[in-house]
Structures are given as C-alpha cells and as structure tokens.
Amino acid sequence: MQVAGVFVCHHLLAQAHQQVVIIDDMGKPSHLDIIILILLAMLLVPLWASLDVGGGSMVSIHADGGQWLYPLDQDRTVEVEGPLGVTTIQIEDGSARIISSPCPTRSCMRMEASMSPESLVCLPNRVSVSITGGPEDVDVIVY
Amino acid sequence: MSLSTEERGIIIRLASLSLSLSVLESGLPHVIPFLRLGLGNIALLWGLGRLPGALFILLCALRWLLSAFMAGTLLSPYGLAGLAGSAASCLAMLLFHRLAGKRLSYYSLSPLGSMASGAAQLLVSSLVLSTSVMGLLPLMLTFNLASGLVTGIIAAKAEAHLVLDAGDASTEEGGRWTGLALLHIPLIIITALADKPWVLLLLFLAALMSCHLAGRRIRPGLYAVSFISVVLFNLLSPSGRIIASFITEGALMDGIRKGLVLLSLTALSQSFAASGLRAGGLPGQVLTAYGRLNAALFQEEGSFKERLRRLMSGQGQDKGGGDRPVRTMPRVLVLTVAALIALIA
Known part of the structure; x- marks a missing residue:
C-alpha cells in the first residue's frame, strides 16, 4: 500500500515537473495559459454574483x-x-x-x-x- | 530614446497594421457601443516578443493617438476612455509577458489585455457619465474574455503570414498647427465647465456646423446613441421628483446635461480632426504606411483572401494626397461666436 502511495507521489511530481516547459513560440498555448484563462473565468463568477440589480436604499x-x-x-x-x-x-x-x-x-x-x-x-x-x-x-x- | 532602423520599421509596420485591422473591424456590425472585438490588438500582440518594453509602450501609444485622431475622438470623453483602455491593456500584456516570459502565449495575453482594457474604459466612463455604468462590468469582462481569446487565436494562427519588412516608409510630412485647430482648446474647456443645457446645445450646434463646413461626414446615429445611452444610464440612479414610472426629474436633467456635454465634446473633437493638422515624424510615417495598407485592403482589385494577404505582407500603393482644411474663416467665426455667447451666459 505504502509502496503504491510513493509511486503515485513520484508520478505526480514528475508530471508537475513536466508542466514547466518553456516554449519558444508565443503562438502555442501552454499549461500556464490554461491556468490563467481558468483564473480569469473564475474572476467573473463573483462579479456576476455581486451585480446589484436593485441598487441601494x-x-x-x-x-x-x-x-x-x-x-x-x-x-x-x-x-x-x-x-x-x-x-x-x-x-x-x-x-x-x-x-x-x-x-x-x-x-x-x-x-x-x-x-x-x-x-x-x-x-x-x-x-x-x-x-x-x-x-x-x-x-x-x-x- | 533612440530607435534603431529595424525597431523603427517594426513600430511603423505594426502600428499601421493595427490601425488597418481596426478599420477592417469597423466594417463589422457593432451590436453594443461598448463591446468591440479588438482586432487591432492582434498587431500589438505581435510587438510583444519583438520590441523592448519601452518601445512596446511607444507602439501602443502611437496606435491610440492616431486612431483617436482619425476617428475624431481625441479630445472627447471617448478619447479619454480609449486612452485608459489602451494604457491598461498595454501595461497588463507587457507585465504578464515580462513576468512569465514565453511560458504565456497569445492565448492568455490577449484576454488579459482585453479585460484590463474593458475594466479601465468602464471606470473612466463611470467617472465621466454615470456611476451606474459600472453595472456593465460583468457583461463587459465576460465579453472581453471571449473576444480576447478569439483575437489571441487569430494572432497565433496568422503570425506565420506576417511580413515585417515592408520596404521604406520614409515619406515625412512637416507638422502644421493652424489657428483653427488651436481655437478648439478653449472651446473644449468652456464646454466642460458649462452647465446650462441651452449653452451646451449652442456649442454642440456650432461644432456640428463647423464639421459640416469642413465637409466632414456627420453621423446622426453616433450622436443619438451616445445621448440616449447617457440619459438612460443616469435614469438608473433616480433622484428627484417622479415624473413617470422610473423617470425622476433630477436624474433626467442631470442625464440631459451630461449627454449634451458628451455630444458637444464629440462634435468639437470631430471638428478638431478636420482642422488640417498634418503629423510629422514617426506618427506621419505610420499614417503613410497605414494609407498604403488601406489602399491594399479597399482600393485594389482581388478577392478578400488576396486583400488580406497584401495586408499581412504590407504591400500596397500609396494613393497620396490629404484633406486640406476648407472654409476656415466661416468655421472660425461660428466657433468664436458660440464661445463668446457661452462665456457671457
């Protein structure tokens, strides 16, 4: 069980390491792009939620x-x-x-x-x- | 700041391309005044990896200056909102590009710039027009995320077709400031300070007259949409006696006044643009290159694909010539009389 755990941990670490790939071409989407896009989309949720329809008193x-x-x-x-x-x-x-x-x-x-x-x-x-x-x-x- | 020949060439090429792409976009229908696809940003994105930071800012500044000047919005609140948007977009893209290097591609830099631009434009509009404009923020940012992604994808796919070296664009024209152009500056200050509706209406009509005398096309639709949207936005924050269902007297009067200020400043700015100023130096070279690109897009023969190819490769014939100021004296007279009446009132 423990061995399997260590293996999974190692595998995840290897994956995380692979994600930091520096590309030469600004025309190709990277993992960081996807993270930024998801963050930007998440920023919109509280904005829509805080939309004050009725206005103040x-x-x-x-x-x-x-x-x-x-x-x-x-x-x-x-x-x-x-x-x-x-x-x-x-x-x-x-x-x-x-x-x-x-x-x-x-x-x-x-x-x-x-x-x-x-x-x-x-x-x-x-x-x-x-x-x-x-x-x-x-x-x-x-x- | 000294420019190498290569950097100068890149700036001229990308700034003129950006202006042409904006013209291309203005041919597409505008659903809502505030929301735009922002095709012009494509050319700016291509500048990110090719120019040092300070020159990238110069590229963005040139693009804003020339597009506001040609659209005739340079001296109006639209120009101010556009400046805030361009500056925010430029700095956001530059900052993220510098922080992340090439790990960030156009796919995320473009939406980042587009959303920063939208937020800054709304902020300035809410200061100038009505605080209820900020209610548009979620819609605007959602739209700009999508439109930024679209322009980012186009920038990524089309970059391979970009030819940067488009021959020399060394035609320089001397700067020429005329008294007529200078006359607009006091008028704009008077308009910003005036608060009587009839004075504002007078200034607006005088500026329209000046545009008409200069032979500049007057777009009633633009004025009507601006005025109605300012009044509506002001009605959203009620104040004063209720006249009809959601219309309050105070908000209506305030809206009409702010609407008239916007109309007058827009018309004055249009009249200013028709005052025969010629740009020299780098802006002049960008305008010359832009004139060539527009000829390649609209005046020469060929399929749409062929026209786009010419746009990307920077080919095109310079048609030359420019609009000279006409009927200067009647325009000076109309504007001076309006200014004097406004000052006495």
Missing part, C-alpha cells in the same frame, strides 16, 4: 404635489409643500429626518428612518417619507 417622499425619490447615501435637504406649508426633510449620513414642519405637534420630527421598511409620517401636512430597497433581511419589526 432609496428615500421615497409622498406629498400632495407628487412623489420624490432620492438615494439614501447622498446627503441633501428636500422641501415639499403640503396643505399647511413646507415640510423640510434632511437626508444625512444614511438616514432621513424631518427637520422642520408646519404641523402643530411636530411629532414627526422626533424620529429618523434609515432602513427599509422604516418611515416618517406627518399626517396634518400629508407628507410621508419611507425607505425602500436595500438589504431586506429583517424578520420582524416591533414598535
């Missing part, structure tokens, strides 16, 4: 005047008009907040939304802000 704003959509990862301030006046939404550091609101209680300004399906609602001024897309591995959210 988006901030979706609904108001009387229509719907607005902004990427969550770009900082900006958005003003939308409601029946009571202007509601100002700030997108900063990956989360959205309402920073000024014409409504009486201003309860909408106490929260922030940073991942799907969190949302901010200002009922009196009829403005809603929700996060869509992005990672969706949340099982349940309890308020």
